[in-house]
Amino acid sequence: MISESPWWAESVIYQIYPRSFFDSNGDGEGDLPGITSHLEHVQSLGADAIWLSPFYTSPNKDGGYDVADPRGVDPRFGNLEDARALIKRAHQLELRVLVDVVPNHFSDQHAWFTEAISSKAGSAERKRFHFYDAKSDGTPPNNWISLFGGPAWTQIKTSDGTAQYYLHLFDSSQPDLNWENEDVASDFEKTLRFWLDLGVDGFRIDVAHGLAKENILIDHHDPEGLSNALRLDFEMSSEERGELLASAPFFDREGVHAIYRNWRRIFDSYDREVMAVAEAWVHPPARATRYVRGDELQQVFNFDLLVAPFDAAFLFQCISSTLEMLRQVDAPATWALSNHDTPRVASRHGSKASRALALFVLALPGSCYIYNGQELGLPDAQLADSDRQDPAFFRTKGLQKGRDGARVPMPWSGDKTPFGFSSGSPWLPIPNEWREFSVSSQNTDPSSTLNLYRSALKIRKNRFVGAGEIEWVDRGETGLLSFARGEFAVYLNTGTSAIEIPTVGTLALGSDREVKLANGTLSLPAASAAWVAIR
Ligand code: GLC
Ligand code: CA
Secondary structure, rough: OOOOOOOOOOOOOEEHHHHHHHOOOOOOOOOHHHHHHHHHHHHHHHOEEEEEEEOOOOOOOOOOOOOEEEEEEOOOOOOHHHHHHHHHHHHHHHOOEEEOOOOOOOOOHHHHHHHHHOOOOOOOOHHOEEEEEEEOOOOOOOOEEOOOOOOOOEEEOOOOEEEEEEEOOOOOOEEEEEEHHHHHHHHHHHHHHHHHOOOOEEEEOOOOOOOOOOOOOOOOOOOOOOHHHHHOOOOOOOOOOHHHHHHHHOOOOOHHHHHHHHHHHHHHHHOOOOOEEEEOOOOOOOHHHHHHHHOOEEEOOOOOHHHOOOOHHHHHHHHHHHHHHHHOOOOEEEEEEOOOOOOOOHHHOOOHHHHHHHHHHHHOEEEEEEEOOHHHEEEOOOOOHHHHOOOOHHOOOOOOOEEEEEEOOOOOOOOOEEEEEEOOOOOOOOHHHHHHHHHHHHHOOOOOOOHHHHHHHHHHHHHHOOOOOOOOEEEEOEEEEEEEEEEEEEEEEOOOOOOOOEOEEEEEOOOOOOOOEEEOEEEOOOEEEEEOOOO
16 A cells, blocks of 8 residues: 555665675675664664665676576575565664565576576577577677677577577676566566565666567667667767667567566555666656556656766756656656766765765655765775676776776775775775775764765755755756755755855755855855755
8 A cells, every 4th residue: 555655755765785885704795794784874874775786696797686596695695584684674773675676687597597508499498588599690690789798699509409599688697588488477576575575665676678678680770880889888978878778679668567567566465665666777768757657666767867967057957857757657756876887976076066966966856866885975996907897897898997996895994994894805995095984984073975964864854855846946057056945945056166145044054064154145165055944
């Protein structure tokens, strides 16, 4: 049953990358008991829920997004008892729990794939994946390119001498599942129920736009030649990315929606408010609303802010159009400034601007996602190529550095790396300069980024949630963006010089110490934001 305002409508959801949160046993990798023992950090931040990136049985070729058993915990992370304890502790702290579900592909170590490659072409075992014969000249069935670079097909030769290609939109160790196969659909229903029965409150759905493939033998027709560049490339312009997404024959097909309508019936069969958020990179952006129609999922990620420049006019465009779009399907907006796939916001915009942007975004209606370490103002780490693990680095032959820089473990305490994260050697090195970012060094400093987030989340929970829509005042033309919402006026200055704004009211929160309100004038320095209580 969904009450009038479900818990997720304006929730703050904290993303935990389990491998990098806290290591409880000194093997250098974060784990479930490590998370459980540090959930108070999330509670003291003021979040409402956690989303756990995958911790399932996996050979870990793609940070666990290569799942070998979706209903098992990888021993590196602990066991099922640890998962149960984590969920229980989270609930005691009034934190809901979302887990990741990865339905586009399995790992090549999943029992089904092992069975498939030891079975004949055309067998039931192969039909759970996308196996096809080579073209007559021996080349792959079509020209699709993996999102991590290189062809989306790998050839398997079997003992009976036959050779077929299988499809993988990501790494060759991540064979795509065939969603027209009944086994696939029913196995995922089992997985959803398994985690719901264990007590989770919902799911983040990986590559939610990719499950249905139409016309699999048709080449990716792409007059601009962009398919050659089809890969996770965050340096691409939004136009390029848009064209690419819109032209890809394996994304955002009609068939995905029947799957989510079915899942929704499962969610609604539980007597608590279960929700799911879709990772759907689609174009044009309005296509995203199709995933959150009344009988489908509850939220869809909006990725605009992950790639947006720090520019008021641009931000106005993406925020206002998102709100407008979602109003039409009556779904809440979602906002994310960082995640495990993109360069961190502090590296994209610098420390000052990223604090300002966060403060501005936290005042918006909808749900806010915070990626672990974002609340510490962590930048991306500079890594040596020899430390990199992202398959995108290897498949593009180093052309792209990949996503490891945003996945370096959290600094917790102490003067030296690894700053309390582990008693061993962390799986990615934590830079020596990260002392100032650690939780303990920020904990009692009132001007720290951590305390900015804590203050913002507290005010947000008490005074913004439920305050309804926003009324734009300044639309970014002069570098100033502002709106009124509930008791507040909210300002963001993306320009390079200070702005003075006549105002009535009191300063509730500024993104840094230079933001001041005195004698009826708000001083908003370059790259800053403010919440002013006007009522
Ligand atoms: C999603 C995940 C990413 C992963 C990919 C393949 O985009 O967020 O980390 O590599 O899917 O599962
Ligand atoms: Ca560990």
